[in-house]
Amino acid sequence: xxxxxxxxxxxxxxxxxxxxxxxxxxxxxxxxxxxxxxxxxxxxxxxxxxxxxxxxxxxxxxxxxxxxxxxxxxxxxxxxxxxxxxxxxxxxxxxxxxxxxxxxxxxxxxxxxxxxxxxxxxxxxxxxxxxxxxxxxxxx
Amino acid sequence: xxxxxxxxxxxxxxxxxxxxxxxxxxxxxxxxxxxxxxxxxxxxxxxxxxxxxxxxxxxxxxxxxxxxxxxxxxxxxxxxxxxxxxxxxxxxxxxxxxxxxxxxxxxxxxxxxxxxxxxxxxxxxxxxxxxxxxxxxxxxxxxxxxxxxxxxxxxxxxxxxxxxxxxxxxxxxxxxxxxxxxxxxx
Numbered sequence: 001x002x003x004x005x006x007x008x009x010x011x012x013x014x015x016x017x018x019x020x021x022x023x024x025x026x027x028x029x030x031x032x033x034x035x036x037x038x039x040x041x042x043x044x045x046x047x048x049x050x051x052x053x054x055x056x057x058x059x060x061x062x063x064x065x066x067x068x069x070x071x072x073x074x075x076x077x078x079x080x081x082x083x084x085x086x087x088x089x090x091x092x093x094x095x096x097x098x099x100x101x102x103x104x105x106x107x108x109x110x111x112x113x114x115x116x117x118x119x120x121x122x123x124x125x126x127x128x129x130x131x132x133x134x135x136x137x138x139x140x
Numbered sequence: 141x142x143x144x145x146x147x148x149x150x151x152x153x154x155x156x157x158x159x160x161x162x163x164x165x166x167x168x169x170x171x172x173x174x175x176x177x178x179x180x181x182x183x184x185x186x187x188x189x190x191x192x193x194x195x196x197x198x199x200x201x202x203x204x205x206x207x208x209x210x211x212x213x214x215x216x217x218x219x220x221x222x223x224x225x226x227x228x229x230x231x232x233x234x235x236x237x238x239x240x241x242x243x244x245x246x247x248x249x250x251x252x253x254x255x256x257x258x259x260x261x262x263x264x265x266x267x268x269x270x271x272x273x274x275x276x277x278x279x280x281x282x283x284x285x286x287x288x289x290x291x292x293x294x295x296x297x298x299x300x301x302x303x304x305x306x307x308x309x310x311x312x313x314x315x316x317x318x319x320x321x322x323x324x325x326x
Contacts (some may be wrong), residue, residue, distance in 0.1 A: 101202070
């Protein structure tokens with residue numbers, strides 16, 4: 001390593017500049033108003049080939065999906081789920097005994113739009129519809 | 141013939157790194173996306189005189205634990221990222237903001253931040269290529285990076301906290317294990 005300081009400076013520029021840019025872009029996209037809510041009923045739908053279930057739970061504030069379905073599982077013994085932790089976060093593996101195989105995953109939709117965050121980060125407002133659909137992974 | 145010679149201190153260091161690294165990913169967790177393997181990988185690059193072990197140790201930690209806990213095709217990117225991380229420790233060994241231990245720790249925390257940023261950029265690039273979660277376009281790539289930002293914060297926090305812990309631990313281990321005649325200036 002002939003000039004480690006120069007290498008360090010180059011690495012700093014290469015790594016910090018794009019991350020800085022991503023932070024700026026994400027700040028511009030996050031200008032959503034915070035909803036003022038009272039307790040409303042949120043709906044959780046579970047769909048697979050053999051399953052089409054609906055559950056509901058009262059939600060009084062904006063929460064992440066994991067907290068909402070954890071509360072549902074505690075209050076309603078007909079709903080259960082399992083997760084697995086990966087290096088990029090938690091993924092749902094099983095809902096009500098239906099396990100996603102290697103070529104499948106439980107896709108998350110919030111109000112009919114596919115979620116772009118994991119269950120620990122994706123927030124839902126009271127009154128929203130959370131939908132889990134067992135989906136084939138397309139690796140083309 | 142492959143040179144795999146080590147002194148006694150480095151042998152003990154390998155056992156300590158493998159034990160802590162494997163246990164931290166299997167039996168106990170520090171929190172979501174908070175991990176110590178980055179600090180261990182940087183320490184491996186920094187301390188081992190036989191640099192082959194700088195790559196062997198992190199690779200063993202990540203491959204053994206991934207086989208135990210499972211992973212997806214993204215493993216190609218996570219494993220390769222942890223093969224690059226020791227290089228940051230090697231750079232820190234050559235560059236230092238000063239000769240005091242505190243200056244060395246600061247330098248190591250800085251390279252730790254850089255290695256975490258590299259991991260974030262490389263593995264989320266891999267998510268776009270190996271899954272159908274994002275369009276395989278520049279916009280899809282940017283979206284994957286934006287969505288991964290909440291995972292980056294705890295990872296950076298863990299790196300900043302664990303680097304001083306790991307390095308002070310190694311310095312203490314060295315103090316009690318290395319004969320004065322064998323002491324090296326790190």
